[in-house]
Amino acid sequence: MHIFFPLAASAGRIRLAAAMVLTLALAGCATVPPPNDVMNLAQTRLQQARDAGAEDYAPVDIGFAQGKFQQAQAAMADRKYADAGNLAEESRADAELAQAKAKLGAARAQIQQKTKENARLREEGERMEAAASQPPAPIQPAYDDSLFEQDLPAPSSSVLSTPPGEGFQTVPVDSLPPGFQGDQP
Secondary structure (H helix, E strand, C coil), X not given: CCCCCHHHHXXXXXXXXXXXXXXHHHHHHCCCCCCHHHHHHHHHXXXXXXHXXXXXXXXXXXXXXXXXXXXXXXXXXXXXXXXXXXXXXXXXXXXXXXXXXXXXXXXXXXXXXXXXXXXXXXXXXXXXXXXXXXXXXXXCCCCCHHHCCCCXXXXXXXXXXXXXCCCCCCCCHHHCCCCCCCCCC
């Protein structure tokens, strides 16, 4: 036979309730600490990605990283530290991807620029080589040779004759050839 003691049953329930309250109280004290280190690391990686040129070479990835970091900041403000830590980790990973893509894009741009410069130098070298193999062009005088090719009228025999006597004689102006002026030789 079983004897029922109402006080004994209630004492067990009270102990069970007390244990549950104590467990909940301890669980409330054991919350996740704020993920400050993860947040700082994510913020650092975001800045490194921006410095590497991610906004030019990987705008989608840097946008994802910034969006997740903003969500992590909002979760921190709401004291949802586990969510904040996860979002900060995702932000860090996206920022690292954006940084890697930015470095790759910058390297590709530099290679493309060097390739263009090499092609330009190659063309210039080929032009110089072609010019060196051709004979030099004749040099054009800076004056007009046609002035020296004109025939001038011959002076009269009286002008060319030896002056009689010693000394120099003057020639009358009317005996000078046409176009000859005064004291010019």
